[in-house]
Amino acid sequence: xxxxxxxxxxxxxxxxxxxxxxxxxxxxxxxxxxxxxxxxxxxxxxxxxxxxxxxxxxxxxxxxxxxxxxxxxxxxxxxxxxxxxxxxxxxxxxxxxxxxxxxxxxxxxxxxxxxxxxxxxxxxxxxxxxxxxxxxxxxxxxxxxxxxxxxxxxxxxxxxxxxxxxxxxxxxxxxxxxxxxxxxxxxxxxxxxxxxxxxxxxxxxxxxxxxxxxxxxxxxxxxxxxxxxxxxxxxxxxxxxxxxxxxxxxxxxxxxxxxxxxxxxxxxxxxxxxxxxxxxxxxxxxxxxxxxxxxxxxxxxxxxxxxxxxxxxxxxxxxxxxxxxxxxxxxxxxxxxxxxxxxxxxxxxxxxxxxxxxxxxxxxxxxxxxxxxxxxxxxxxxxxxx
Amino acid sequence: xxxxxxxxxxxxxxxxxxxxxxxxxxxxxxxxxxxxxxxxxxxxxxxxxxxxxxxxxxxxxxxxxxxxxxxxxxxxxxxxxxxxxxxxxxxxxxxxxxxxxxxxxxxxxxxxxxxxxxxxxxxxxxxxxxxxxxxxxxxxxxxxxxxxxxxx
Amino acid sequence: xxxxxxxxxxxxxxxxxxxxxxxxxxxxxxxxxxxxxxxxxxxxxxxxxxxxxxxxxxxxxxxxxxxxxxxxxxxxxxxxxxxxxxxxxxxxxxxxxxxxxxxxxxxxxxxxxxxxxxxxxxxxxxxxxxxxxxxxxxxxxxxxxxxxxxxxxxxxxxxxxxxxxxxxxxxxxxxxxxxxxxxxxxxxxxxxxxxxxxxxxxxxxxxxxxxxxxxxxxxxxxxxxxxxxxxxxxxxxxxxxxxxxxxxxxxxxxxxxxxx
Numbered sequence: 077x078x079x080x081x082x083x084x085x086x087x088x089x090x091x092x093x094x095x096x097x098x099x100x101x102x103x104x105x106x107x108x109x110x111x112x113x114x115x116x117x118x119x120x121x122x123x124x125x126x127x128x129x130x131x132x133x134x135x136x137x138x139x140x141x142x143x144x145x146x147x148x149x150x151x152x153x154x155x156x157x158x159x160x161x162x163x164x165x166x167x168x169x170x171x172x173x174x175x176x177x178x179x180x181x182x183x184x185x186x187x188x189x190x191x192x193x194x195x196x197x198x199x200x201x202x203x204x205x206x207x208x209x210x211x212x213x214x215x216x217x218x219x220x221x222x223x224x225x226x227x228x229x230x231x232x233x234x235x236x237x238x239x240x241x242x243x244x245x246x247x248x249x250x251x252x253x254x255x256x257x258x259x260x261x262x263x264x265x266x267x268x269x270x271x272x273x274x275x276x277x278x279x280x281x282x283x284x285x286x287x288x289x290x291x292x293x294x295x296x297x298x299x300x301x302x303x304x305x306x307x308x309x310x311x312x313x314x315x316x317x318x319x320x321x322x323x324x325x326x327x328x329x330x331x332x333x334x335x336x337x338x339x340x341x342x343x344x345x346x347x348x349x350x351x352x353x354x355x356x357x358x359x360x361x362x363x364x365x366x367x368x369x370x371x372x373x374x375x376x377x378x379x380x381x382x383x384x385x386x387x388x389x390x391x392x393x394x395x396x397x398x399x400x401x402x403x404x405x406x407x408x409x410x411x412x413x414x415x416x417x418x419x420x421x422x423x424x425x426x427x428x429x430x431x432x433x434x435x436x437x438x439x440x441x442x443x444x445x446x447x448x449x450x451x452x453x454x455x456x457x458x459x460x461x462x
Numbered sequence: 463x464x465x466x467x468x469x470x471x472x473x474x475x476x477x478x479x480x481x482x483x484x485x486x487x488x489x490x491x492x493x494x495x496x497x498x499x500x501x502x503x504x505x506x507x508x509x510x511x512x513x514x515x516x517x518x519x520x521x522x523x524x525x526x527x528x529x530x531x532x533x534x535x536x537x538x539x540x541x542x543x544x545x546x547x548x549x550x551x552x553x554x555x556x557x558x559x560x561x562x563x564x565x566x567x568x569x570x571x572x573x574x575x576x577x578x579x580x581x582x583x584x585x586x587x588x589x590x591x592x593x594x595x596x597x598x599x600x601x602x603x604x605x606x607x608x609x610x611x612x613x614x
Numbered sequence: 615x616x617x618x619x620x621x622x623x624x625x626x627x628x629x630x631x632x633x634x635x636x637x638x639x640x641x642x643x644x645x646x647x648x649x650x651x652x653x654x655x656x657x658x659x660x661x662x663x664x665x666x667x668x669x670x671x672x673x674x675x676x677x678x679x680x681x682x683x684x685x686x687x688x689x690x691x692x693x694x695x696x697x698x699x700x701x702x703x704x705x706x707x708x709x710x711x712x713x714x715x716x717x718x719x720x721x722x723x724x725x726x727x728x729x730x731x732x733x734x735x736x737x738x739x740x741x742x743x744x745x746x747x748x749x750x751x752x753x754x755x756x757x758x759x760x761x762x763x764x765x766x767x768x769x770x771x772x773x774x775x776x777x778x779x780x781x782x783x784x785x786x787x788x789x790x791x792x793x794x795x796x797x798x799x800x801x802x803x804x805x806x807x808x809x810x811x812x813x814x815x816x817x818x819x820x821x822x823x824x825x826x827x828x829x830x831x832x833x834x835x836x837x838x839x840x841x842x843x844x845x846x847x848x849x850x851x852x853x854x855x856x857x858x859x860x861x862x863x864x865x866x867x868x869x870x871x872x873x874x
Contacts, residue, residue, distance in 0.1 A: 078696070078720075078745075078791070079691055079693040079720055079791030079792075080692070080786075080792050080794065080795040081792050084784040140782075143782070144780050144783015145782075145783075145796065145802055146779065146802065148779045151494075152763075152780060153760050153780070154491070155491055155494055156504070156762050157760065158760055160757045160758070161757065161759055162758070163760040163761035166760075175480075175483075179478070209472075211833075212472035212475055218468060219470070222469060222470060236837045252787055254787070254788055254858065407874070408718065408874040410715060410718050410874065418841075468648045500764070502765075502768050503768075504762040504765065505764075505775060505777055506762070507764035509763075509774075509775035509776075509778065510656070511650045513811060514710070514811050514812045514815075515811065516684075516811035518683070518811065518817055519682050519683045520682075520683055520817075520820050525825070535624055542826075544828050546823050549675050549824040549826045576727075577674070577726075578826060583701070583730065583732050583733070583740045584700070584728065584740035584742055585671045586670075586741075589827070612767070613659065
């Protein structure tokens with residue numbers, strides 16, 4: 077080990093960050109399936125997916141701010157962004173995605189509701205809606221048609237923007253030639269597909285959770301469509317990760333011995349057990365069953381839920397293995413170190429858990445401000461288990 | 463025409479909001495970018511001066527010669543000619559600046575000599591090395607060797 | 615020209631240059647308070663370093679001097695410079711698969727020297743390698759800094775702007791040589807600055823000043839009289855990790871294939 081490599085520089089929070097932006101990108105891409113590719117089946121989750129993306133996007137900079145040595149100087153990335161630095165470009169990609177894509181799309185989608193609430197809501201919340209109207213109360217059919225066309229346009233540019241938002245995170249790691257665990261052109265693609273997988277899984281779980289809480293009947297064709305896309309996205313993602321593995325072992329360059337040793341010892345639990353077996357092979361198998369066999373609604377619900385939970389665990393493990401794993405071995409290929417994660421420290425486990433829970437709380441708030449399924453708000457019971 | 467404007471009015475307001483935001487950003491940037499940024503490259507030129515602003519802690523060999531000419535001459539004539547004064551005596555900047563008021567630290571000759579001259583398999587062969595215990599037989603290095611002119 | 619005379623000429627030139635430069639620097643040392651270097655023209659210098667790994671005896675004086683000179687926090691994992699000891703045990707050279715990995719250690723970054731722990735035996739190879747920031751011309755650390763807090767000055771020194779650094783540690787990840795660390799007191803990145811506060815005033819770096827064998831030597835590539843030109847043309851030099859094409863400016867003589 078070089079003496080300075082003893083302590084890890086990037087902590088669990090830096091593993092959390094790509095997980096969160098991945099959920100944003102994945103949720104948005106799921107939403108865009110309906111809007112741009114006219115996949116009617118997933119329409120029920122459209123608004124929920126957008127709100128999920130927004131909730132996680134709001135939280136996304138927080139792990140970074142906690143990690144920085146000088147968070148109060150982080151605005152410098154906007155003042156003097158170094159154009160050769162992927163990290164500097166993040167600030168603008170994030171701003172672009174938040175303001176020009178997500179917020180606009182949600183605003184356009186909810187404008188009729190905002191206008192209505194601005195006129196009828198009671199209490200101080202009415203001021204929020206009034207501000208959100210930007211002073212315009214025109215919801216004529218023509219105006220709404222224009223909104224719809226613009227919304228579609230925003231979604232179309234939103235898809236590559238979502239790719240960029242999370243793809244750059246992969247590039248941030250993939251462009252570091254000093255670190256052979258990270259340095260590969262496949263990194264942005266792998267990150268992106270694992271983002272899509274985690275986003276679909278998250279929206280699936282949130283949709284099921286929301287319906288359970290509000291006593292709404294689950295739309296099975298919607299769940300089936302999500303399950304199908306989750307399965308296929310996962311197949312691609314798994315294929316890409318296997319490609320990386322095979323390629324590494326085939327070329328067998330200098331770093332291979334060290335990296336294999338690291339995976340077999342330090343990363344055995346997190347990579348082999350959690351990421352691959354529990355987090356990839358198991359959900360693939362379960363989802364494969366739903367695709368190959370004809371199962372009852374109840375069985376499918378159970379399999380989708382289980383797969384989604386395992387998927388999220390697996391994708392987080394993948395982020396952990398990339399970020400933490402890349403720092404466990406020495407760049408001299410002659411040594412290893414360990415990661416000591418604190419609990420109640422600034423970059424410890426506790427803040428990480430809080431940051432995982434926070435988007436759910438924000439989503440709860442957003443859902444109250446912008447209810448996702450107005451047409452099904454009638455309190456229909458979920459129905460007897462079938 | 464007016465109807466068309468009325469139907470897109472909310473979008474115009476949105477665009478104006480964005481324009482206002484961009485303007486605020488541009489103005490803030492003009493005010494907040496530090497002075498000297500970009501003068502030599504993508505960095506604050508003042509940082510180069512910042513890195514110069516430190517008083518040297520080591521004085522350098524020439525500084526010692528001014529007052530310790532004899533020792534310097536003995537050193538130059540012997541096997542330790544290439545060894546700087548501060549290699550053994552530690553940082554002497556404060557001592558030199560204070561013209562002797564600030565005393566250099568006491569030297570532990572045994573530990574210091576062994577640092578370079580104890581036998582070590584990784585040392586190049588031409589470096590004079592001994593097995594200290596065997597060589598010294600309990601004596602201190604300076605009992606036989608004069609540090610500034612160590613050859614016997 | 616016999617070897618002795620050439621050696622004398624080289625060393626005499628070094629001595630004269632050091633004396634000349636140092637006498638200019640003496641007023642700065644005597645001043646006693648931190649000040650910039652007036653009269654220093656960045657466009658007339660291009661700093662590099664020559665390290666003769668065959669001369670390094672692993673005394674660690676350079677590490678100690680650097681810590682004192684630059685107020686580096688105590689602790690091996692805060693090292694602007696360090697020395698590594700390599701030990702390659704004897705092995706059967708006719709069976710390549712039996713080739714052992716080198717044992718590399720750097721106790722306290724080499725600051726207090728190296729205790730002998732290896733047996734002397736035939737066939738084993740051991741040596742020291744001093745390391746520091748290589749002040750690369752195509753530095754990956756400069757490339758990835760999001761705000762421009764690390765940079766290469768016009769005279770070839772890669773430095774950190776501690777007032778601007780946000781502490782994201784991207785540069786630490788990007789450096790292939792492991793020469794950067796976070797200063798826990800300022801929460802910014804720190805690394806070897808080639809003793810910029812010394813070299814701009816005519817002194818040499820602290821590590822070169824105290825090196826007893828002359829293994830480390832600062833060089834100014836733009837100065838035609840600098841001994842580094844002679845050294846570079848008469849030795850087989852190499853930089854660390856040349857495949858990374860970083861444009862490293864610390865030139866090593868005698869670097870073994872096992873060194874990473």
